[in-house]
Amino acid sequence: MPSVAPTTHLWLREETKPMEHRAALSPEVCQKLLAHGGFEITVEACESRIFKDAEYADVGCTIVPGDSWRKAPADAIITGLKELPENDQTPLPHTHIMFAHCYKQQGGWKDVLSRFSNGKGLLYDLEFLQDDNGRRVAAFGFYAGFTGAAVGVDAWCEQQLHPGAKYPTVKPYPNEDELIAAIKAKLAAIGKAPKVMVMGALGRCGSGAVSLVRKTGIPEENILQWDMAETARGGPFQEIMDVDVFVNCIYLSSKIPPFITQEQIDSDRQLSVIVDVSCDTTNPFNPIPIYSVNTTFDNALLDIASKNPKPLQLCSIDHLPTMLPRESSNQFALDLLPTLLQLSDRATAPVWTRAKKLYEDKVASMATADSGTTLVSVAMRPGKQIAQVIQQLTEEIGKAGNIKSRVTRHETLTALMSLQQRLRQYTHLPPNGLLLYCGYAATGDGRQRLVNVSFSPPKPVADSIYYCASKFVLEPLAKMLEDDRRVGFIIMDGKGCLYGAVTGNSRTVLHSFSVSLPKKHRRGGQSSVRFAHLREEKRHNYVRKVAEKATQLFISNNMSNVAGLVLAGSADFKDVLLKSDLFDKRLAEKVLQTVDVAYGGENGFDQAITLSRPFIADMKLVQERDLISGYFDNIARDTGKVVYGYGDTVELLREGAVETLIVWGNLDIDRCVFRSAEGAAVERHVAARAAPPDCDGLELESRGRLIEWLLEEHRKHGASLRLVSDSTPEGTQFAQGLGGLGGMLRWKPTRYDAESDYDGHCSDDSFDL
Ligand SMILES: NC(=O)c1ccc[n+]([C@@H]2O[C@H](COP(=O)([O-])OP(=O)(O)OC[C@H]3O[C@@H](n4cnc5c(N)ncnc54)[C@H](O)[C@@H]3O)[C@@H](O)[C@H]2O)c1
Ligand SMILES: N[C@@H](CCCCN[C@@H](CCC(=O)O)C(=O)O)C(=O)O
Structure with missing residues (x-):
């Protein structure tokens, strides 16, 4: 019987990085693979990809929903370019082909790599697919340098044309001619050309950068091309300070002295734009150690702090070629094609076996790599x-x-x-x-x-x-x-005793024990005198135990460790204790008051705190209770001057209606911002660590803790912020019942009925920002 060669199943995943438009496989390449035979190709639907889903379907690919690769058959090879969706540490059982950027000890490298090893999956990193001569089989470098230099020259133009203005969002271009024409027009309006230095000019990115600069008409004498020979003497280099635009395109493989230092930046310089195409942002040897984040297409330039008032802006976008998505994807996919055709022989084909061995070595290196944090x-x-x-x-x-x-x-x-x-x-x-x-x-x-x-x-x-x-x-x-004061509480009744303390906004139970005391009435067979004696003895022992424990808890270093003490109880025990010789005199002096409470235990403790208000009104815990009680009172009276629910609270905050923003200190909610095709931003709130919500298919642009955002944002809208704990019953009700976010309002909003839209869950209210 003729043997049937097994099919190689490629699964092109949707790219989820915001503003990524490229694809690892183009429809043309898919067509060639399918025509070759032995391939099955599944393509996840993706709105932002430069190639339409229909183009893949037309050449015979099967279209499936986006982000469905997790459920792909075990033998499918998940193919993509950029990082997998963020905030996900689930193990990866499949084989993946992608740029994972985790082999050079970049920030978070172990987290990325361990997902593959934990899931018993395999990573073929596109950056390390090399031929027998050690050359990469496919790379985006040329277009990265080309587009990076375009951003650099364009940013310089904007600095001349609109000094101090925010650099506009960088949009993808349909082709390179349009990109060049746009820059040429600005250069013509300025009437002079910048001096540009390209570092690593002999490499892929470097040659792309030089090509762009030339195509924009910048004269040859304004273009400095540096590579290994020019940097052999070791940085920093004054020559970089003497140009207008510096485009770094080196491949960083070992420690090198920095090209630039802060001292140079603070001094006299011509330089006003840096484009770090290499983007070794979190690499321990980044030769441009003056920044620590990657920039994005909608916020492409970072202002670098400098003592020299001349502006210095830096671009560190790590997926630049997506500015020319069609050209760069077509070229990359065609270069990758011959290697993909060897996938059926990947157990023996050197390009694949080397990549597998490298992955295994990197996984093994995790065990010995240092993980100290500083x-x-x-x-x-x-x-x-x-x-x-x-x-x-x-x-x-x-x-x-x-x-x-x-x-x-x-x-x-x-x-x-x-x-x-x-x-x-x-x-x-x-x-x-x-x-x-x-x-x-x-x-x-x-x-x-x-x-x-x-x-x-x-x-x-x-x-x-x-x-x-x-x-x-x-x-x-x-x-x-810390509140300077700590007030102790002893809650004592016929069933037991509880010791507590209130400090700042925390209420702590220090100790409690129960007791079984004989009732007042006579038990059968016992003489009344003997019974009374026994009862008295037991009560006395109880008071002794309470007093002894009080000394243990509230006396340290021979002195009282509380600013005051409240004795509370439902019977006369507290008075007996106060008068007793057994009660430490140093503590008796600290008693602020004795209060009658209806319950023992924790309920009695809470009641005692309320009843002690005149003595502890200035303590945070009491202020917090008063604040939240007042807030609930407004809800109960339906005054309309309160808000709750994440979406409504944030919206009214923005309108300036929130006078006091009340935030539970442990608010575990994320703020996700999505961007529509028209550029409008839409905000959603989800539990932290939950999967990102679906926002009508919009692209997730950023995700961060809501509380961190509120801590900054409330100032802009004139709201005062009160962080509250859940250590009081009111605080617990606010945190658990209302989600931990709300506000007292300056005025009653006309279009909101605060009670009607709250559903007790994370709000998915959305609105334009
Ligand atoms: N930001 C992006 O979107 C983007 C896209 C593609 C590639 N990259 C990054 O760009 C970098 C370069 O990639 P490539 O494909 O062009 O590499 P490459 O190997 O083709 O070119 C690197 C060049 O840098 C030179 N070089 C190395 N060390 C140098 C030094 N100390 N001084 C001067 N020159 C030096 C080399 O001689 C070579 O000519 C990589 O780190 C890659 O990850 C970034
Ligand atoms: N140098 C950095 C990575 C920079 C981002 C590169 N992104 C490129 C990769 C393409 C390529 O190398 O051909 C991209 O185009 O998204 C590191 O090594 O960690």
């Missing part, structure tokens, strides 16, 4: 000199260069430099001093994120500190947030 904390007390701390950070940067582990060194350097950059933005130290925190911190979903925050705290910073450790040093902050 988090930098700086506290500056009032009066501290900013320049002095910047100098100290410069010294630390020098020392960090000697850290042995590449990853730790890179993370430390990034944190220190980002902090320096942040500090330079302050012209003077705020009256209470400053707290600064920076470093790659775990986000809780198995990933890492560069945290870079600075703020002036509500009370003066007590001591200046500098710490570089595996944790942020939060003590200075925690101390400030």
